[in-house]
Amino acid sequence: MGTALLTDLYELTMAQSFLExxxxxxxxxxxxxxxxxxxxxxxxxxxLDMLINQLEMFRFTREDIVYLESLxxxxxxxxxxxxxxxxxxxxxxxxxxxxxxxxxxxxQIEGPLPEIQILETLAxxxxxxxxxxxxxxxxxxxxxxxxxxxxxxxxxxxxxxxxIAAARxxxxxxxxxxxxxxAGKRFGIPVVGTMAHSYVMLFTTEEEAFRAYQSSFxxxxxxxxxxxxxxxxxxxxxxxxxxxxxxxxxxxxxxxLADLAVKVRGRFDRAGLPHIKIFVSSNVDEYSIDRxxxxxxxxxxxxxxxxxxxxxxxxxxxxxxxxxxYEGGPRFKTSPGKTTFPYRRQVVxxxxxxxxxxDEVIRMEGHEEGGLVEPYLRAGRLVKPxxxxxxxxxxxxxxxxxxxxxxxxxxxxxxxxxxxx
Amino acid sequence: MGTALLTDLYELTMAQSFLExxxxxxxxxxxxxxxxxxxxxxxxxxxLDMLINQLEMFRFTREDIVYLESLxxxxxxxxxxxxxxxxxxxxxxxxxxxxxxxxxxxxQIEGPLPEIQILETLAxxxxxxxxxxxxxxxxxxxxxxxxxxxxxxxxxxxxxxxxIAAARxxxxxxxxxxxxxxAGKRFGIPVVGTMAHSYVMLFTTEEEAFRAYQSSFxxxxxxxxxxxxxxxxxxxxxxxxxxxxxxxxxxxxxxxLADLAVKVRGRFDRAGLPHIKIFVSSNVDEYSIDRxxxxxxxxxxxxxxxxxxxxxxxxxxxxxxxxxxYEGGPRFKTSPGKTTFPYRRQVVxxxxxxxxxxDEVIRMEGHEEGGLVEPYLRAGRLVKPxxxxxxxxxxxxxxxxxxxxxxxxxxxxxxxxxxxx
Numbered sequence: 001m002g003t004a005l006l007t008d009l010y011e012l013t014m015a016q017s018f019l020e021x022x023x024x025x026x027x028x029x030x031x032x033x034x035x036x037x038x039x040x041x042x043x044x045x046x047x048l049d050m051l052i053n054q055l056e057m058f059r060f061t062r063e064d065i066v067y068l069e070s071l072x073x074x075x076x077x078x079x080x081x082x083x084x085x086x087x088x089x090x091x092x093x094x095x096x097x098x099x100x101x102x103x104x105x106x107x108q109i110e111g112p113l114p115e116i117q118i119l120e121t122l123a124x125x126x127x128x129x130x131x132x133x134x135x136x137x138x139x140x141x142x143x144x145x146x147x148x149x150x151x152x153x154x155x156x157x158x159x160x161x162x163x164i165a166a167a168r169x170x171x172x173x174x175x176x177x178x179x180x181x182x183a184g185k186r187f188g189i190p191v192v193g194t195m196a197h198s199y200v201m202l203f204t205t206e207e208e209a210f211r212a213y214q215s216s217f218x219x220x221x222x223x224x225x226x227x228x229x230x231x232x233x234x235x236x237x238x239x240x241x242x243x244x245x246x247x248x249x250x251x252x253x254x255x256x257l258a259d260l261a262v263k264v265r266g267r268f269d270r271a272g273l274p275h276i277k278i279f280v281s282s283n284v285d286e287y288s289i290d291r292x293x294x295x296x297x298x299x300x301x302x303x304x305x306x307x308x309x310x311x312x313x314x315x316x317x318x319x320x321x322x323x324x325x326y327e328g329g330p331r332f333k334t335s336p337g338k339t340t341f342p343y344r345r346q347v348v349x350x351x352x353x354x355x356x357x358x359d360e361v362i363r364m365e366g367h368e369e370g371g372l373v374e375p376y377l378r379a380g381r382l383v384k385p386x387x388x389x390x391x392x393x394x395x396x397x398x399x400x401x402x403x404x405x406x407x408x409x410x411x412x413x414x415x416x417x418x419x420x421x
Numbered sequence: 422m423g424t425a426l427l428t429d430l431y432e433l434t435m436a437q438s439f440l441e442x443x444x445x446x447x448x449x450x451x452x453x454x455x456x457x458x459x460x461x462x463x464x465x466x467x468x469l470d471m472l473i474n475q476l477e478m479f480r481f482t483r484e485d486i487v488y489l490e491s492l493x494x495x496x497x498x499x500x501x502x503x504x505x506x507x508x509x510x511x512x513x514x515x516x517x518x519x520x521x522x523x524x525x526x527x528x529q530i531e532g533p534l535p536e537i538q539i540l541e542t543l544a545x546x547x548x549x550x551x552x553x554x555x556x557x558x559x560x561x562x563x564x565x566x567x568x569x570x571x572x573x574x575x576x577x578x579x580x581x582x583x584x585i586a587a588a589r590x591x592x593x594x595x596x597x598x599x600x601x602x603x604a605g606k607r608f609g610i611p612v613v614g615t616m617a618h619s620y621v622m623l624f625t626t627e628e629e630a631f632r633a634y635q636s637s638f639x640x641x642x643x644x645x646x647x648x649x650x651x652x653x654x655x656x657x658x659x660x661x662x663x664x665x666x667x668x669x670x671x672x673x674x675x676x677x678l679a680d681l682a683v684k685v686r687g688r689f690d691r692a693g694l695p696h697i698k699i700f701v702s703s704n705v706d707e708y709s710i711d712r713x714x715x716x717x718x719x720x721x722x723x724x725x726x727x728x729x730x731x732x733x734x735x736x737x738x739x740x741x742x743x744x745x746x747y748e749g750g751p752r753f754k755t756s757p758g759k760t761t762f763p764y765r766r767q768v769v770x771x772x773x774x775x776x777x778x779x780d781e782v783i784r785m786e787g788h789e790e791g792g793l794v795e796p797y798l799r800a801g802r803l804v805k806p807x808x809x810x811x812x813x814x815x816x817x818x819x820x821x822x823x824x825x826x827x828x829x830x831x832x833x834x835x836x837x838x839x840x841x842x
Contacts, residue, residue, distance in 0.1 A: 006581045008573070008600035010614030017616075017637035023623050050580075067606040073638065117619065124576040125584065132579075152429070155545040156737050158553075158579035159471075159586055160427045163546065179429035179542075185488040193431030195438075198538065198744040201752050202444050216438035217494065310736040316577050316727045323619040331622050 002061040003054045004085065007121040012068070015114035016078040027113040028325035028344050029120070030105040031127050037314035041407040042415065044138045044396060045094045045106055046169050047130020049386055052376065054122055055087050081114075089116055091377035094347065095387070096134070097172055097396035098372060099403055101415045103361055105345045105373060106131065106319075113326065120321045128319045133166040136311040137173030138400060140304060142408040143290040148301040150192050151178040152281060153309025166309045172393045174400070175304075187389050194220060194251070200227040207236050214245055221248035222279065225264075230255060234264050238271045249277035249300070257282065258297045265298040277301060285312070290410055341419050346371035355404045358416035423480040425506065426488070428542040433489070436535035437499040448534040449746035449765050450541070451526040452548050458735035462828040463836065465559045465817060466515045466527055467590050468551020470807055472544055473797065476508050479543070502535075510537055512798035515768065516808070517555070518593055518817035519793055520824055522836045524782055526766045526794060527552065527740075534747065541742045549740045554587040557732040558594030559821060561725060563829040564711040569722040571613050572599040573702055574730025587730045593814045595821070596725075608810050615641055615672070621648040628657050635666055642669035643700065646685075651676060655685050659692045670698035670721070678703065679718045686719040698722060706733070711831055762840050767792035776825045779837035 018024065033043060060068070060082040068074055068082065089111025094100055106127050109116050140149060151170040157163030160182070167183035177190035184191035195213060203209035210223050225233035230252055241247040252260050257280045268276045281303030289302055306312065323331045330342030344364035348371045350357045364373070375383050387395075400408065407413050439445065454464060481489070481503040489495055489503065510532025515521055527548050530537050561570060572591040578584030581603070588604035598611035605612035616634060624630035631644050646654035651673055662668040673681050678701045689697045702724030710723055727733065744752045751763030765785035769792050771778045785794070796804050808816075821829065828834050 003581075005603040005606055006575075006584075007602055008575055008614050009602055009605075009612045010600065010616055012602070013614065013634075013638060013641070014616055014620045017620070017634055018623065020637050021624075021633045029619075054581075064606065068602075071605075071612065073641075113623065120617075121576045122581070125578060125581055128577055129579050154427075154429055155542050155742075156549055156740075157546060158550050158583035158731075160424075160475075160543070160546055161582045162579035163427075165580055179431065181428055181430055181433070181489075182426040184430075184492075185426055185485065191430045191492065193429050193434065195431055195435055196541070198450075198752075199435045199438070201744055202439065202534065202747060203442075212442045213434075213438055216441050217434060220434070220494075306737045310579075310731075312736045315731040315733045315736040319577075321576075323622055326623060331619075 001057060002059040002064055003057045003122065004060045004082070004118075005064050005067070006054070006125070007118060011118045011120055013073065015117050016074055018114045018117065019078060019081060024112050024114060025327035026110060027116060027323060028108055028110045029116055029321050030324045030345065031107040031124060031319065031321050032105050033102050034318045034320060035102050037317065038412055039314040040135055040139065041413045042135070042138070042403060043100045043131055043317070044134035044173060044399070045096050045098045045100050045131055046134030046172070047127040047165070048093050048096050048107065048376070050130055050165060051107065051123055051126035052091075052382070052386065054126060055119070055377075058085070058087050058119070058122070060085055085115070085118070086380060087111070087115065087119065088380040089377070090375070090379075092373050092375050094372045095374060095392070095395065096130070097392040097399065099356070099399045100372075101359060101417045103341065103417050103419050104347050104359065105361070108344055108373070110344070124319065124321045128317055129162065130165060130169060131319070132311050132317055133309070134169040134173055136308055136314070137170040137175060138396065140286045140289065140308060141174035142400060143286050143293070143410060144302065145293050147293070147299070149175045150301065150303050151175050151180070151308065152303040152305035154180045156306045157309045163309060168389065170308065172389065172396050174393070174397060189389070194222045195224050197224065197227045197253070200224060206233050207240065210236070210240060210245070218246070221246045223247065223250050224253060225250045226252050226254045226260075230260050231263060231267070234267050237276070238267065238273060241273050241276065242271070247273070247276055249279050251279040251281060251303070253280075253282045257284075257288075258292050258295070261297050261299050279303060281305065283307065286410060341421070346373050351402065354402060356402055356415070358418065361417060361419045363420060422478060423482040423485055424475045424478045424543065425481045425503070425539070426485050427475070427546070428539060432539045432541055433503075434494065436538050437495055439535045439538065440499060440502060445533050445535060446748035447531060448537060448744060449529055449531045450537055450742050451745045451766065452528040452545060452740065452742050453526050454523050454552075455739045455741060456523050458738065459833055460735040461556055461560065462834045463556070463559070463824060464521045464552055464738070465555035465594060465820070466517050466519045466521050466552055467555030467593070468548040468586070469514050469517050469528065469797070471551055471586060472528070472547035473512075473803070473807065475543055475547060476540070476798075479506070479508050479540070481506055506536070506539070507801060508532070508536065508540065509801040510798070511796070511800075513794050513796050515793045516795060516813070516816065517551070518813040518820065520777070520820045521793075522780060522838045524762065524838050524840050525768050525780065526782070529765055529794070531765070545740065545742045549738055550583065551586060551590060552740070553732050553738055554730070555590040555594055557729055557735070558591040558596060559817065561707045561710065561729060562595035563821060564707050564714070564831060565723065566714050568714070568720065570596045571722065571724050572596050572601065572729065573724040573726035575601045577727045578730045584730060589810065591729065593810065593817050595814070595818060610810070615643045616645050618645065618648045618674070621645060627654050628661065631657070631661060631666070639667070642667045644668065644671050645674060646671045647673050647675045651681050652684060652688070655688050658697070659688065659694060662694050662697065663692070668694075668697055670700050672700040672702060672724070674701070674703045678705075678709075679713050679716070682718050682720050700724060702726065704728065707831060762842075767794050772823070775823060777823055777836070779839060781839045781841065783841045
């Protein structure tokens with residue numbers, strides 16, 4: 001299967017015109033966020049694995065060519081060029097799991113101009129979404145004060161592929177697992193989940209449902225208690241636990257979650273069952289988590305779904321793929337609010353007392369080593385294996401630790417990024 | 422390729438337990454929006470084609486089974502059941518392109534309980550996203566007063582599949598085309614696009630860039646004029662047009678779009694070039710379109726991207742997949758704010774002077790015909806061919822025409838939906 005039609009028409013019209021007018025010199029395009037949303041103090045680099053995988057399949061299939069021919073826009077020479085197209089350029093990037101800010105080049109692609117112009121749409125698509133969800137996930141983790149957070153959003157992702165990529169990003173950022181089985185299979189992420197309301201509704205009583213579940217899965221002792229009346233069901237759970245049914249936790253998925261958590265915790269504690277964990281879900285996001293934990297609400301685990309997987313408070317980033325260099329010379333535009341900085345770039349991060357202090361975005365020449373930007377592809381091939389998901393997760397945890405504490409809150413902070421002119 | 426792991430773990434744990442406890446009777450699940458976002462006066466049904474396509478491939482592959490076995494959660498009997506799984510149930514739905522409201526069953530799936538429990542995640546995923554973007558697109562069309570609107574969002578969709586589905590939804594709702602080539606190929610949608618800033622930047626002057634483009638594509642006379650200075654470039658365009666270069670339109674992609682449109686229109690008109698169309702893009706959404714057109718700003722075409730494709734003002738819907746019937750009896754839950762209505766349902770729409778007046782959601786029994794809900798699958802097979810995209814588009818246009826005018830504005834309106842108890 002080819003991925004080369006995952007692009008906008010104008011990438012191809014431009015490429016044909018570049019070829020016809022001898023604009024085939026070496027160009028560099030850079031992907032970066034021009035600004036951060038008000039709702040983000042930092043971003044986490046993501047999407048690179050997806051981009052590299054898609055680039056490997058970036059071919060115009062015979063069907064694609066037939067389709068393009070049918071548009072009666074392109075020349076025969078250009079269609080022949082597309083038939084032979086293979087990405088054979090250079091790609092450098094800031095590794096996945098790194099914290100990044102405005103104007104920092106997440107990915108830089110270098111190659112003959114027409115060849116890399118064509119990649120714009122797909123490259124931006126992958127890096128934009130990967131970074132969007134990794135950043136949202138890290139923001140949630142940043143306020144979760146070590147509590148357990150799991151990813152439940154698959155049903156409301158913008159199509160299945162987004163759900164799979166988001167589950168991976170969540171795990172990288174520090175979520176402990178996902179409900180998403182395809183993501184579990186593909187990336188080796190722990191999978192979690194127990195029962196929905198429909199399960200409970202199928203039995204005459206909640207007790208009958210829980211006993212049935214217990215007989216099917218003796219090792220899985222988490223029960224959903226809000227199908228009818230959460231507090232009445234809490235008493236049922238207490239009775240079962242006292243009878244020796246192993247109960248590890250309960251989930252509350254509706255109502256005033258904080259109020260119910262306090263009441264349920266109180267009842268369990270008074271019943272001598274302090275080990276039963278309280279798990280909440282239903283419209284949970286970093287705003288509710290932060291408010292609840294700041295208020296001492298006794299919640300042990302959060303199931304985060306819709307708000308994470310759609311990045312609902314900031315559903316897109318102001319991220320672009322911009323020409324910065326052509327035949328060794330600078331390229332930039334001066335459109336209002338859309339000014340770009342020319343040349344290949346390196347990012348140097350400065351620390352103070354072990355915490356990130358400020359970043360410099362400098363010209364790459366002479367600074368290939370020692371900055372955040374690393375080489376990934378040369379002549380279209382990987383220069384080193386891509387890191388394993390667990391290694392990216394470790395790196396992300398270290399990055400979050402070295403972020404100054406005020407950035408790990410929901411109050412807006414501006415990190416200092418100095419761009420060398 | 423199988424799509425059956427596009428699901429949450431708990432769907433499978435529930436299904437195993439249902440099988441073990443004899444809960445294999447006929448069940449009905451219904452997909453509906455519990456409420457509409459404040460930013461939506463109506464929804465447009467979408468996603469059905471995707472769901473039906475995915476259901477056809479809903480198989481647990483050998484690899485999937487190996488993965489599930491490795492989790493050490495499931496019984497051998499259940500894994501054997503999954504190996505043989507084929508969806509063989511009944512599916513009824515409100516056709517794509519229809520206007521729908523809260524509590525109206527977009528899709529109802531009937532079959533043995535474990536078989537249809539397993540479909541929850543994928544079914545919701547497809548219908549939720551399809552409806553989300555069709556609704557956003559129709560809202561944009563509703564305020565565009567017949568102007569031309571094209572879809573430009575592919576680079577910021579939540580992964581490529583969402584971009585393809587969204588381009589289709591946009592066309593159904595009335596957009597005239599998309600930049601997305603894969604969507605063009607797959608669905609026969611008109612594709613549009615000309616050049617980006619990078620193209621203009623590659624030439625010494627804008628004039629040189631435009632002449633080069635013109636020589637490559639003599640029939641495509643739309644030029645991007647904001648790379649450096651929009652008004653200076655307007656003069657260049659006027660000079661070229663007077664020389665006989667065919668200019669059909671210009672695109673402005675930065676700055677104060679309304680102010681520039683007025684100035685550029687004025688210059689073209691004074692230069693005797695009233696036929697040159699003004700096309701604007703960059704952060705365009707229904708709010709800016711409505712404001713500009715209400716203010717008489719002379720814009721002919723809108724390129725809508727990010728805000729459409731992420732449905733940025735309402736990036737998700739409160740949509741659920743709920744058990745409503747089991748073995749012929751009602752099922753409903755009473756969780757606060759999550760009350761559901763039991764039984765299979767039909768939707769009857771009432772009109773007044775040719776415009777939609779109110780809807781009734783009644784029990785299906787005895788009302789199989791004459792309502793919005795139609796049969797699609799029986800014993801897992803299509804009962805009729807799915808409609809062509811152009812037919813869905815026509816239907817959607819008719820639906821928008823019969824929506825009372827106050828719903829075709831951005832001011833919040835509540836449509837009356839009476840749910841029979």
